[in-house]
Amino acid sequence: MTRVFSGVKPTGHLTLGNYLGAMRQWAEVDQYRSDALFSVVDLHALTVDHDPARTRRLSRQAATLLLASGLDPRLCTVFVQSHVDEHARLSYVLECVATDGEMRRMIQYREKEARERARGRGVRLSLLTYPVLMAADILAYGADEVPVGDDQKQHVELTRDLAVRFNQRYGHTFVVPRATAPKVAARVMNLQDPTSKMGKSEDSGPGIVYLLDEPDVVRRKVMRAVTDSGHEVVYDREGRPGVANLLEILAACTDGNPESLAAVHQSYGSLKKDTAEAVIEVLRPVRDRHRELCADPGYVEEVLRHGAEKARAMARPTVDTAYRAIGLLPPVTEAEPALNAAR
Numbered sequence: 237m238t239r240v241f242s243g244v245k246p247t248g249h250l251t252l253g254n255y256l257g258a259m260r261q262w263a264e265v266d267q268y269r270s271d272a273l274f275s276v277v278d279l280h281a282l283t284v285d286h287d288p289a290r291t292r293r294l295s296r297q298a299a300t301l302l303l304a305s306g307l308d309p310r311l312c313t314v315f316v317q318s319h320v321d322e323h324a325r326l327s328y329v330l331e332c333v334a335t336d337g338e339m340r341r342m343i344q345y346r347e348k349e350a351r352e353r354a355r356g357r358g359v360r361l362s363l364l365t366y367p368v369l370m371a372a373d374i375l376a377y378g379a380d381e382v383p384v385g386d387d388q389k390q391h392v393e394l395t396r397d398l399a400v401r402f403n404q405r406y407g408h409t410f411v412v413p414r415a416t417a418p419k420v421a422a423r424v425m426n427l428q429d430p431t432s433k434m435g436k437s438e439d440s441g442p443g444i445v446y447l448l449d450e451p452d453v454v455r456r457k458v459m460r461a462v463t464d465s466g467h468e469v470v471y472d473r474e475g476r477p478g479v480a481n482l483l484e485i486l487a488a489c490t491d492g493n494p495e496s497l498a499a500v501h502q503s504y505g506s507l508k509k510d511t512a513e514a515v516i517e518v519l520r521p522v523r524d525r526h527r528e529l530c531a532d533p534g535y536v537e538e539v540l541r542h543g544a545e546k547a548r549a550m551a552r553p554t555v556d557t558a559y560r561a562i563g564l565l566p567p568v569t570e571a572e573p574a575l576n577a578a579r
Contacts, residue, residue, distance in 0.1 A: 274307060
């Protein structure tokens with residue numbers, strides 16, 4: 237069976253972009269067709285300045301929203317990255333295979349480095365090396381597929397390169413994964429800046445729809461979305477990015493087609509109204525289920541505990557094999573000293 241791995245980073249509240257671009261496909265498709273693992277990758281949240289208490293809150297909220305989006309722990313493995321030591325263990329080994337040049341060529345590193353320096357902050361070493369940790373997240377489980385947005389494809393390519401290089405130098409150890417992406421709304425854009433991704437790392441903003449936004453808040457944000465000059469509703473991603481973003485969101489929410497939806501709307505106001513209502517309806521069951529899960533925190537904790545146990549059992553054999561392959565001495569078991577003494 238195909239194995240799938242993906243995760244969400246708890247650096248902000250999860251958004252409509254996270255749901256339409258990834259989480260819904262995980263719940264509706266991936267957990268049924270594959271041996272799937274989904275993780276809250278909290279170690280990645282430490283690569284920039286953060287509030288520890290907020291990171292813990294966002295990690296729990298992200299895990300709860302994964303379950304609220306429809307992930308079923310009977311069908312897939314849901315866990316928190318830092319609860320499985322094998323991620324950090326393998327990350328260092330892969331750092332010994334990666335190069336400084338590869339890390340500095342990562343587009344997201346250059347963007348985040350510039351942002352951190354503009355804020356007068358030092359750039360953490362982990363920001364440079366976190367693509368290697370992401371590679372460890374994937375390779376530890378022998379994942380065949382990694383569902384990601386366009387902005388993460390470069391990191392999956394790095395993962396493939398590291399897997400191939402390790403296998404060639406030290407013997408076949410890792411499955412070489414491939415990136416996959418949904419066909420529609422793989423990258424939902426900011427409602428106020430349709431040339432930028434709707435990112436969760438921003439603290440707030442009228443262009444970002446969060447999964448837990450109240451219906452009136454969603455409606456207000458969508459109705460105030462930036463459109464384009466002119467009045468005709470046309471699907472043109474390059475020429476009219478604002479309208480195209482609304483059409484793609486509406487298409488993703490209604491299982492429609494952006495071009496066909498453009499043909500039935502005569503005005504921007506009509507398009508915004510229909511899009512707002514479609515978003516509210518898509519998010520309604522997620523919000524309702526999230527409320528139920530928050531009332532039963534013990535259930536979420538049990539899911540995460542069991543998920544970490546399953547993930548650890550899957551990852552440990554591969555990581556142990558990688559340690560031996562690269563030249564590290566295997567640990568001595570408790571029985572071995574007595575056995576050696578007897579000899």
